[in-house]
Amino acid sequence: MVKQRDDSPVEAGDAMRESPLADDLSFLLARANALSLAAGNAALAEHGLRARSYSVLALAAGDFRPSQRDLAEYLRLDPSQVVALVDGLQTRGLVRREPDPTDRRANVVVATDEGREIYRRASVSARDAEQRLHRGLTSEAREELGALLRALAFPA
Amino acid sequence: MVKQRDDSPVEAGDAMRESPLADDLSFLLARANALSLAAGNAALAEHGLRARSYSVLALAAGDFRPSQRDLAEYLRLDPSQVVALVDGLQTRGLVRREPDPTDRRANVVVATDEGREIYRRASVSARDAEQRLHRGLTSEAREELGALLRALAFPA
DNA sequence: TATTGTTATACTCTATAACTATA
DNA sequence: TATAGTTATAGAGTATAACAATA
Numbered sequence A, B: 001m002v003k004q005r006d007d008s009p010v011e012a013g014d015a016m017r018e019s020p021l022a023d024d025l026s027f028l029l030a031r032a033n034a035l036s037l038a039a040g041n042a043a044l045a046e047h048g049l050r051a052r053s054y055s056v057l058a059l060a061a062g063d064f065r066p067s068q069r070d071l072a073e074y075l076r077l078d079p080s081q082v083v084a085l086v087d088g089l090q091t092r093g094l095v096r097r098e099p100d101p102t103d104r105r106a107n108v109v110v111a112t113d114e115g116r117e118i119y120r121r122a123s124v125s126a127r128d129a130e131q132r133l134h135r136g137l138t139s140e141a142r143e144e145l146g147a148l149l150r151a152l153a154f155p156a
Numbered sequence C: 001t002a003t004t005g006t007t008a009t010a011c012t013c014t015a016t017a018a019c020t021a022t023a
Numbered sequence D: 001t002a003t004a005g006t007t008a009t010a011g012a013g014t015a016t017a018a019c020a021a022t023a
Helices: A012-016 A025-047 A051-060 A068-075 A079-091 A113-133 A139-153 B012-016 B025-045 B051-060 B068-074 B079-091 B113-133 B139-153
Strands: A095-100 A103-111 B095-100 B103-111
Touching: A025 A051, A025 A113, A025 B025, A025 B051, A025 B113, A025 B139, A051 A068, A051 A079, A051 A095, A051 A103, A051 A113, A051 B025, A068 A079, A068 A103, A079 A095, A103 A113, A113 B025, A139 B025, A139 B139, B025 B051, B025 B113, B051 B068, B051 B079, B051 B095, B051 B103, B051 B113, B068 B079, B068 B103, B079 B095, B103 B113
Parallel strands: none
Antiparallel strands: A095 A103, B095 B103
């Protein structure tokens, strides 16, 4: 994420619409992500979460019983980063490490009842923030964007 | 960017296709950006650049004569980060700070001849990497993705 | 008074290597 | 031999605050 400022994020852009970067999908992706991450972190702050801890909590609150390795792969984090994220959530009582009965090396990360409740509330804030950010798009456009991003995010 | 691993980035995803995050545009944007940034940085490394220095050089190589402030706004960087980026490029002789004749506070950042040449070569590498990453999309899909990302990256 | 570039500082995120206990 | 989790460390990126020169 990049520093969030109060002024409009455009301004200089008006003069640079035809910059060498204007058609660069990597640049557009990075800038869109920076705005999205800034808005997401701001919305999650009242729940004591950030984007990464929120995404770990979201997966722990589902029915997948992901191992830490699963979390690392899905979230594109190094396993060592998952340790710190799970530690933080576990200290707050939002997730538990449970032994995987089929593999004594592995921990399964599951949300506690409180974790599920915090996740539920945080997901409302996150959704609100996202809708505010994407208010310029029709619901069809959002749908299309999701399909295109899924193709990039999870290549065949 | 997240650590780049040799194995497929999917794996855990197969079991989590229907995770609470699977439809989260912010998450998809973050994951797609992580892959894009990793590929971009890898492609730019042989030119001694990274995504951020490349984007500064790209704008300095255009016809805009951007001030450091312009660069900060367009790239969503703090002005203090631009100082460091321009310092690095200037030390390598790829850009110059020129006084803005209309505002003695401001520097205009322009690419040197060598900077333009490095940029030209780097842009080929960047384009190749991007095409490899987006090979799953038709050119119409890429066009559509660009339009949607522009709407998010540069809100009205 | 406000803005441009700058310095300084702290924090978060990313990347790598090595270790242990299991498989 | 390989994998899951962990520890440690370094480097890159993000966020704030303050200052001098200029508008």
